[in-house]
Amino acid sequence: MSKLPPIPWEGTNNNQRALKMKRAGMVVDLRRCIGCHACSIACKTENEVPLGNFRNRVRYLEQAESETLSFLPLLCMHCQDAPCLDACPTEAVTRLEDGRVVINQENCCGMKACIAACPYGAIYIDAKSGRADKCDLCTHRTSLGLEPACVASCPADALRFGDLGDPEDPLTEYANRHGARAFKESAGTQPSILYVKQEKWMEQAAATGVQLSPEDDEIVYEQNTRQS
Amino acid sequence: MNFSNAFTPFGWPIVIYLTLAGLACGATLCAVAFLHFENKAKDGQSSSIVKTSLYLAVASILIGSLFLAYDLGSSGRFYLNFLEFNPSSAIAWGTRIITIFVMLCVFSLVLLNTKGPGKPIGPVLIGLLVLFSLAVGIYPALVLGQATARPLWEPLLLIPLFLLLGIHTGFASVQLLTFNKWTEESLAKIKRLDIGIIILQVILFGLLISLTSFSSAGKERLFSGEFAIWFWVGVVLIGWALPFFTSFSASSSKKIMLLSQLCFIFGAFALRTVIVFGGQGAQAFISS
Numbered sequence: 001m002s003k004l005p006p007i008p009w010e011g012t013n014n015n016q017r018a019l020k021m022k023r024a025g026m027v028v029d030l031r032r033c034i035g036c037h038a039c040s041i042a043c044k045t046e047n048e049v050p051l052g053n054f055r056n057r058v059r060y061l062e063q064a065e066s067e068t069l070s071f072l073p074l075l076c077m078h079c080q081d082a083p084c085l086d087a088c089p090t091e092a093v094t095r096l097e098d099g100r101v102v103i104n105q106e107n108c109c110g111m112k113a114c115i116a117a118c119p120y121g122a123i124y125i126d127a128k129s130g131r132a133d134k135c136d137l138c139t140h141r142t143s144l145g146l147e148p149a150c151v152a153s154c155p156a157d158a159l160r161f162g163d164l165g166d167p168e169d170p171l172t173e174y175a176n177r178h179g180a181r182a183f184k185e186s187a188g189t190q191p192s193i194l195y196v197k198q199e200k201w202m203e204q205a206a207a208t209g210v211q212l213s214p215e216d217d218e219i220v221y222e223q224n225t226r227q228s
Numbered sequence: 229m230n231f232s233n234a235f236t237p238f239g240w241p242i243v244i245y246l247t248l249a250g251l252a253c254g255a256t257l258c259a260v261a262f263l264h265f266e267n268k269a270k271d272g273q274s275s276s277i278v279k280t281s282l283y284l285a286v287a288s289i290l291i292g293s294l295f296l297a298y299d300l301g302s303s304g305r306f307y308l309n310f311l312e313f314n315p316s317s318a319i320a321w322g323t324r325i326i327t328i329f330v331m332l333c334v335f336s337l338v339l340l341n342t343k344g345p346g347k348p349i350g351p352v353l354i355g356l357l358v359l360f361s362l363a364v365g366i367y368p369a370l371v372l373g374q375a376t377a378r379p380l381w382e383p384l385l386l387i388p389l390f391l392l393l394g395i396h397t398g399f400a401s402v403q404l405l406t407f408n409k410w411t412e413e414s415l416a417k418i419k420r421l422d423i424g425i426i427i428l429q430v431i432l433f434g435l436l437i438s439l440t441s442f443s444s445a446g447k448e449r450l451f452s453g454e455f456a457i458w459f460w461v462g463v464v465l466i467g468w469a470l471p472f473f474t475s476f477s478a479s480s481s482k483k484i485m486l487l488s489q490l491c492f493i494f495g496a497f498a499l500r501t502v503i504v505f506g507g508q509g510a511q512a513f514i515s516s
Contacts, residue, residue: 089317
């Protein structure tokens, strides 16, 4: 295995927290999520995600028995055994030293092999550039010691960012204390985004109507109101 | 029917590309088979079929590659596939395999056209042609198989199925192009072979559906949902039933055989369509 690429901000100031990380990750506490979509909107704004695409989206899951809704924020899981990384023919998908999986736009030709390989539907083709794109846990923000935009915007503190590779990191302690585990563990990709109070039925429910199409009867995040 | 969304990244161009790659594999193996007989007979009778097969192989793989390039999000950056190499990617290997495959086919054609009938292609070149055409036939299955989250794309079953489809599509296409050169005897042999190939296809597809953890919702989409027409009419009726009963008929009329081969080619395309589209979608990759 060749040496991993350096973190882009290596050698700059004000990056102590990011550089110390062994495994950048997140814990999503589903008990706290209120389904407000603030994370989706913050992410779209922060990263200028094109119309129709999302790096982070909140799924509304209907629980038929209790007639209630559960909310499930989904984003790139920054898997430790990432299938997108293997599938990309041009090595555009790479892993940084802190474990996060990023797409090097310069190397991407839009083959979509990574999209097909991802069990989480986290990658999309940017309509403008024609290249694949996805969540990078806001590297530009974390390099400055800030939290990812979705974490910073969450009014309910449902999203938490930290180092899952450090047993003493508050995030690892939180994950252990609350029994956080991966979404779709059966995929076997060892995600770095963990969920608290994730229930079995959610996997199946999240699989229905994930794509936003005109036939979708769930919440419409955005509409193209531009006149053609 | 709208097939394209974020969860079905592989669309029609990819189905056509995979079909043409399989066809190239089959056409080359057909050429090799005839080269073998020609070398034995040393009469040069088969050389036109060999040339047609190789021309067909080169044309189909190049046209297929154009479809692939067209499907890229950034088609102008197709060249990156040659400059960058990820050894764990099936597509990266496929790019190299296809490049060498085309070069081998073109080199063989040059030899055939310059040296004339007889024994213009040596055993080493024939061996390489077999090796690389098999690799081209297997490669589409590995491309899909690398998406491990999609249960229907189980590589262990897709490899023999796609190889079978590719070889048969290639042979059928060569037959269509060189129909007047085939003898009644060889056509009768092909009829018997067709029955076996159809049965194998049904078995392999049946295993793919039953042994993999393909979800019940995915099966519903395939058999009674949006892909039902492709499956029941394209695959079952046109691809399997019509050629099967044609093969059993006493008549060995060339027109019927021609129609049978056309059905085979369309059926193979329909089966790939069902597998490529059916394997995608949100429903399909949930195994639990």
